[in-house]
Amino acid sequence: MKINSKQYALALYEIAKDKKKNEIELMIKNLVNVLIANNDISKVDEIMNEFDKVWNYKEGVVDTTVLSAKKLDEKTLELLNKYLLGKLEIKKVDIITDIDEKLLGGVILKYGDKILDGSIKTKLNNFKSRLKN
Amino acid sequence: MSNTKDFILEQLKTQIDNYQGELKEQTVGTVIEVGDGIARISGLSEVMMSEMIEFDTKDNSGKKVFGVALNLEEDSVGVIILGNYESIKEGDTAIATKKILEVPVGEEMIGRVVNSLGDAIDGKGDIKTSTHYPIEKIAPGVIARESVFEPVQTGIKAIDSMVPIGRGQRELIIGDRQLGKTAIAIDAIINQKGQNMKCVYVAIGQKESKVAGIVAKLEEHGAMEYTTIVLTGASDPAALSYIAPYSGCAIAEYFLDKGEDVLIVYDDLSKHAVSYREISLLLRRPPGREAYPGDVFYLHSRLLERSCKLNKDNGGGSITALPIIETQAGDVSAYIPTNVISITDGQIYLEPDLFYQGNRPAVNAGLSVSRVGSAAQIKAMKKVAGKIRLEAAQYRELAAFAQFGSDLDKETQKKLERGARVVELFKQDQFAPLLVGKQVISFYSLINGYMDDVPVEKIVEFEKGLHEKIENNTSIIKDIGIKGEIDENIEKELIKEIKDYKSTLEYLIENK
Incomplete structure (x- = not known):
């Protein structure tokens, strides 16, 4: 039976969790050998992608992108962090910040496959379409 | 004046103060693959089956592109794209709208030509309706229905007498290409004028020139006053063809819910099956017989099951469906024809031989049946039609x-002579539907032997003259339509009129 990249990633997570660094090094070496033996070495990029997802899911980590018009200060980020932790019931939030001046103000949160759009730009657009109707 | 101005300004200020842009969490996904009208999207957790997906891309005309989720798989969602898919790129964002695909419905749709999303394409401006209906709906159950009893008058003699159609029935029109399948349906629509019927004509993957011709004809006969046309052209993507009959049915269901009677024509379901096959294969669903997917039966059964006759408690409306199937070289045992034959309550089978012999409409009386039968005929027609059949x-x-052999006894010869006249009487021009009263008169004079001395080639002329005379001198035609039966008075008057008329004719055959 063929093993898909998701299964490789899951297996990798299962053997690697709670292990020390030098142990992991050995395991990775073995995994690469297995991949070569199974002729699956070309899947390595996919496996890395999947592993990222598996790790985040199992460890309760959510990657979040925060889009804002201006650079946010520490305090705001802390607030956002707390808000997301409470909302998603997870252990950790990895925040990546990004700047888009077109937003005018407010923030857009992207986490998992959800979007929370609190930007001034969207609000103005909604307001415009409401006035039109 | 200034008071009004202040008022307006004040109102504007308070409205803006009170305006709260609500913050909504949206589910999004990323396009990972796109092509042939299909997109594969990763993400979109919690997306529903046949939910509308909004792409963050605009097409050439600046409109947002929508799709419908059809395949919910382990780590991707298969979406059919409604409209222009060329503008969608890999990596684009797709947003779940949390709405099942729906079309605008209402009185405003009447007289319009729309695409399968309910947008006007006849250049008469946008259609503004307040109501929307989902395109997929579970058909009414047993409790809400009642049996079919009122007739749909198609105005075609061969059909109204031999294969009567009732309100709420599903009658298949089947035959090879170019035998007048659409013509029957269009005649039926034209004949609904003043019969309290709304009509919906769904053109699936049809040539736009053909549909333009149909629209012109309907307009000419005043039939667009109660007709909606749902059109997907041959150049439209398969996704639009696939949803067209369901949209048409949703438009019809609006009138059904108001307790009205609707006639809906699906032209044609073979093309519909083909577009569904295309979509299914692109979505990598396993192919079955003739490469159609496994659920191609359900595709048509769920559509045709929505045609129904509701009982009084549920408004008493009805949807009568006339699906059309095009066969290849008269092969009715192919996959799709057998499916649809088994779903519908009967079929009108058109035969090439008859057509080329000049018997038009080319209805084959032997293979055409109506499972509702004479329950859907007025009494007068019942009385004459049994004999005619x-x-x-x-x-x-x-x-x-x-x-x-040519040595036939008198009895047989008589039957042959009579039969030749029946066949001749069934001939009817296109766009010339006949009132039920006139049909009854023709059949009455035939089965009672009043046409036996009319030469076969003069039957058409005889019939026309008879109708004209009776229409001008008496109210028999109307009376039959209203009363629904031939009582003694009408019969007496009718016989007198026929005899009078015949005495003026010169071409009658002398009695041997």
Whole structure:
């Protein structure tokens, strides 16, 4: 039976969790050998992608992108962090910040496959379409 | 004046103060693959089956592109794209709208030509309706229904007498290409004028020139006053063809819910099956017989099951469906024709031989049936039609037999003569539907022998003259339409009129 990249990633997570660094090094070496033996070495990029997802899911980590018009200060980020932790019931939030001046103000949160759009730009657009109707 | 101005300004200020842009969490996904009208999207957790997906891309005309989720798989969602898919790129964002695909419905749709999303394409401006109906709906159950009893008058003699159609029935029109399948449906629509019927004509993957011709014809006969046309052209993507009949049915269901009667024509379901096959194969669903997917039966059964006759408690409306199937070289045992034959309550089978012999409409009386039968005929028609059907059947049998020898006894010859006149009487021009009263008069004079001395080639002329005379001198035609039966008075008057008319004719055959 063929093993898909998701299964490789899951297996990798299962053997690697709670292990020390030098142990992991050995395991990775073995995994690469297995991949070569199974002729699956070309899947390595996919496996890395999947592993990222598996790790985040199992460890309760959510990657979040925060889009804002201006650079946010520490305090705001802390607030956002707390808000997301409470909302998603997870252990950790990895925040990546990004700047888009077109937003005018407010923030857009992207986490998992959800979007929370609190930007001034969207609000103005909604307001415009409401006035039109 | 300034008071009003202040008021307006004040109102504007308070409205803006009170305006709260609500913050909504949206589910999004990323396009990972796109092509042939299909997109594969990763993400989109919690997306529903046949939910509308909004792409963050605009097409050439600046409109947002929508799709419908059809395949919910382990780590991707298969979406059919409604409209222009060329502008969608890999990596684009797709947003789940949390709405099942729906079309605008309402009185405003009447007289319009729309695409399968309910947008006007006849250049008469946007259609503004307040109501939307989902395109997929579970058909009414047993409790809400009642049996079919009112007739749909198609105005075609061969059909109204031999294969009567009732309100709420599903009658398949089947035959090869170019035998007048659409013509029957269009005649039926034209004849609904003043009969309290709304009509929906769904063109699936049809040539736009053909549909333009149909629209022109309907307009000419004043039939667009109660007709909506749902059109997907041959150049539209398969996704639009696939949803077209469901949209048409949703438009019809609006009138059904208001307790009205609707006639809906699906032209044609073979093309519909083909577009569904295309979509299914692109979505990598396993192919089955003739490469159609496994659920192609359900595709049509769920659509046709929505045609129904509701009982009084549920408004008493009805949807009568006339699905059309095009066969290849008369092969009715192909996959799709057999499916649809088994779903519908009967079929009108059109035969090439009859057509080329000049018997138009080319309805084959032997293979055409209506499972609702005479329940959907007015009494007057019931009385004459039974006999006509018998005469036609006997003629068919004898005609084949009579080819062997010419020495036939008198009885057989008489039957052959009568039969030839029945066949002649069934001939009817396109766009010339006949009132039920006129049909009854024709059949009455035939089965009672009043046409036996009219030469076969003069039957058409005789019939026309008879109708004209009776229409001008009496109210028999109307009376039959209103009363629904031929009582003694009408019968007496009718016989007198026929005899009067015949005495003025010169072409009658002398009695031997």
